Amino acid sequence: MLKTKVFFICLSVMLILFSAIAAYEMYAMERAIARSIYADAFDDMQDIGYLEPLLADYYLQKMGDLGWDVSLDVFSGSVPRTEGLRARKERDEMVTLTLTVRPSRLSQWMHLFVKGETSFHFTGSRPSEYFDPGW
Template identity: 70%
Template sequence: MVKAKVFLISFTVLLLIFSGMGAYHMYAMERSVARAIYADVLDDMQDIGYLEPDLAAYYVQKMEELGWDVSGDVFDGSRPRTPGERARKERQEEVTLVLRIHPSRLSQWMHRFVQGEVLFSFAGSRPSEYFDPEW
């Protein structure tokens, strides 16, 4: 009887440890994918001087395929967003990207435990690399 109790307790502890490690691993992978998307969009913004709507739609579709909630504007706060406001290198202007993602439920729980919030949030600015050809 004692051996069975020790076995069940040990098995439960091992199951909890491996489940926790697996959950943290999934959270870390999902966060790294979100960070990679942020870095890709910021690189593209830096090259063209603004957040192109087709580029934003492409990445929103990728995030939707990952199962993330993208019902709102995930790029809210990013600027410039139109070709008329394009940031130019010769004027020493910057592009700013703000990305807020609602990850999967498991990652939301883990992120709340680790960071204290539910959303994956990334923000940053870089100098524009776009040169106006007419300059």
């Protein structure tokens, strides 16, 4: 009887341990995917000098396909967002991209445990790489 109890305790510990490792790996993978989307969008934004609506829609579609909540403006705080306000390299202007993503429920719990918030939040500024053709 004692061997059976020890067996079930060991089995339970192993299941809990493997589940925790799998949950952390899933969280790390989702965070890496969100970070790569941020980096890709930021590179594109830096090249054209603003956050083009078609570009934003492309990345929203990509995040929506992953099952993330994109019902709110995930790019709020990003500037410039219109072609008329495009940042130019010859003026040493900056582009700023802010991305806030609500990942899957498991990743939200893990992120809450690790960082204290439920959403992935990335922000940064870089000099624009866009040269005005008329310059």
